[in-house]
Amino acid sequence: MVYLSIMTDFQAISKASKAKNEKNDCAVRAVTVVSNMPYSSVHEVFRLCGRKPKRSTAKFITNEVLQALQIWREDVTKQFPAKTIRTLGRMLPKKGCFLIHTSGHILAARNGEIWDWTKGRLHRILKIEQVTF
Numbered sequence: 105m106v107y108l109s110i111m112t113d114f115q116a117i118s119k120a121s122k123a124k125n126e127k128n129d130c131a132v133r134a135v136t137v138v139s140n141m142p143y144s145s146v147h148e149v150f151r152l153c154g155r156k157p158k159r160s161t162a163k164f165i166t167n168e169v170l171q172a173l174q175i176w177r178e179d180v181t182k183q184f185p186a187k188t189i190r191t192l193g194r195m196l197p198k199k200g201c202f203l204i205h206t207s208g209h210i211l212a213a214r215n216g217e218i219w220d221w222t223k224g225r226l227h228r229i230l231k232i233e234q235v236t237f
Contacts, residue, residue, distance in 0.1 A: 114219045117143050124157075130210050130220070131161035131169075137212035137219045138201040138235045139173055149173065166210065177203060177233035188226045193218050201235040 117133050120143035126132070129147070132155075136146045146169075153168040155161050170177065180202075186192035189211070192204065198216040206227040211220035 117219070120144060127158050128160040131155075131166045133220070134203055134210045134212040135166070135169060135173070135175070137214055138203060139175060141173075146173075160208070174237060176236045178236065179231065180234045181229075181232045184229075184232055186229060188228055189218065189220075189222045190224050190226055192229060192232070193223060203233045203235060204229060205231040205233075 114137075117136055121129055121133065124144070124147060126147070132143070132147050132150050135141075135150075136143045139146060149169050149172060150161065150165065151157075153165050153172065155165050184192060184195060186195055189204070189206070192213075196202070196213050196216045196218070200215070202213040204211050204213060204218075206222070206229060209222065209227065211218065211222055213219065
């Protein structure tokens with residue numbers, strides 16, 4: 105699959121989210137970052153998989169979306185000694201995409217950069233998954 109790289113930074117994703125009057129869309133934003141697809145396209149896939157507007161996303165829906173987009177994940181939590189988002193930011197590799205799970209939140213990292221409002225915060229990491237296509 106070839107995707108257009110329309111969303112180039114976190115601010116553009118936030119702007120697209122506000123245009124749809126969304127909130128609690130961390131899963132949509134995270135998948136937008138790792139898939140390199142436009143926010144509106146990813147949002148539509150989430151809607152088709154059962155996500156309700158302005159509501160948090162159930163994990164099984166996120167899993168369905170990732171499967172529909174042919175995005176595969178591998179648990180790499182044990183490879184990172186980081187326990188919080190702040191410390192993880194310092195040890196992320198310069199290449200690759202990751203989905204990071206915290207309590208009630210999911211965020212993405214791409215090419216060594218965390219793409220979320222939790223960047224630099226002390227949110228405890230529960231799981232880190234490396235993304236492949």
